[in-house]
Amino acid sequence: MVRCPGLGDNNFSPVSPNIVTLQATVYVPPHPLIQHWLGVVRDRHTPGALFRPALGELGRWLTYEAVRRDWLPLTATTVETPLAAATATFIDPMVPVVLVPILRAGLTLLEGSQNLLPLARVYHFGVVRDEATLEPTIYLNKLPAQLDPDTRVLVLDPMLATGGTLMAALEALVSRGAQPAYIRVVAVIAAPPALQKITRHYPQVQIYTAGIDETLNEVGFIVPGLGDAGDRSFGTM
Numbered sequence: 489m490v491r492c493p494g495l496g497d498n499n500f501s502p503v504s505p506n507i508v509t510l511q512a513t514v515y516v517p518p519h520p521l522i523q524h525w526l527g528v529v530r531d532r533h534t535p536g537a538l539f540r541p542a543l544g545e546l547g548r549w550l551t552y553e554a555v556r557r558d559w560l561p562l563t564a565t566t567v568e569t570p571l572a573a574a575t576a577t578f579i580d581p582m583v584p585v586v587l588v589p590i591l592r593a594g595l596t597l598l599e600g601s602q603n604l605l606p607l608a609r610v611y612h613f614g615v616v617r618d619e620a621t622l623e624p625t626i627y628l629n630k631l632p633a634q635l636d637p638d639t640r641v642l643v644l645d646p647m648l649a650t651g652g653t654l655m656a657a658l659e660a661l662v663s664r665g666a667q668p669a670y671i672r673v674v675a676v677i678a679a680p681p682a683l684q685k686i687t688r689h690y691p692q693v694q695i696y697t698a699g700i701d702e703t704l705n706e707v708g709f710i711v712p713g714l715g716d717a718g719d720r721s722f723g724t725m
């Protein structure tokens with residue numbers, strides 16, 4: 489069990505002891521709904537019609553966890569209730585909030601995130617891994633040329649395996665002005681190679697994931713994982 493600073497009394501329990509060496513940038517929220525939906529997506533017998541909405545639920549709950557501490561800028565003001573004046577705190581509309589789904593599989597997390605952050609801009613980022621070399625290729629980049637340095641960025645990608653895909657997305661974001669301290673990642677399953685790569689290059693980027701698995705197999709799939717998230721989501725097996 490690891491107690492993460494800055495997250496109040498919530499204990500975020502690691503599935504793998506590797507998290508101990510990863511400082512406090514990787515969080516596995518011990519939420520029963522997250523655990524439930526993780527079990528559903530892991531199950532090979534879950535049909536696509538349920539797999540997709542299950543990832544959507546994980547997108548919702550992991551987004552809730554990812555944004556609830558020290559990330560969304562707030563502004564305090566006063567409102568009139570029917571009875572009297574009351575202080576009120578709102579999300580500061582002047583600070584851009586951005587969602588970056590990594591296509592294809594990241595699209596499944598988007599709806600749940602967008603429901604919680606309806607005013608966020610969405611910049612799609614398409615990456616495909618070469619099945620032989622595991623190298624990522626960017627085939628779509630809808631990021632603007634420049635991002636306001638205050639922009640809060642939530643990157644959505646269910647699977648962090650070698651970490652090559654996420655590194656490509658983070659490089660694109662940072663080169664356009666995003667600040668690593670304001671970037672958070674929502675993932676469903678993360679593997680140690682990805683976590684080590686990201687925390688080494690971007691120690692300020694926080695990763696929120698439903699689980700950390702032990703290893704990758706010889707063809708770069710997370711084991712036990714959940715298989716190919718994109719193919720299972722879109723019926724392209």
Ligand SMILES: O=P(O)(O)OC[C@H]1O[C@H](OP(=O)(O)OP(=O)(O)O)[C@H](O)[C@@H]1O
Nearest residue numbers: 592593616617648649650651652653718
């Ligand atoms: O950490 P990495 O080793 O880079 O692998 C992770 C990436 O692999 C999968 O995408 P894939 O290339 O299969 O594309 P898809 O989402 O379109 O299926 C997954 O959705 C991640 O984006």
Ligand SMILES: O=c1cc[nH]c(=O)[nH]1
Nearest residue numbers: 649709710715716717
């Ligand atoms: O296990 C894995 C690894 C990469 N991409 C997936 O969809 N699944």
Ligand SMILES: [Mg+2]
Nearest residue numbers: 716717718719
């Ligand atoms: Mg895929």
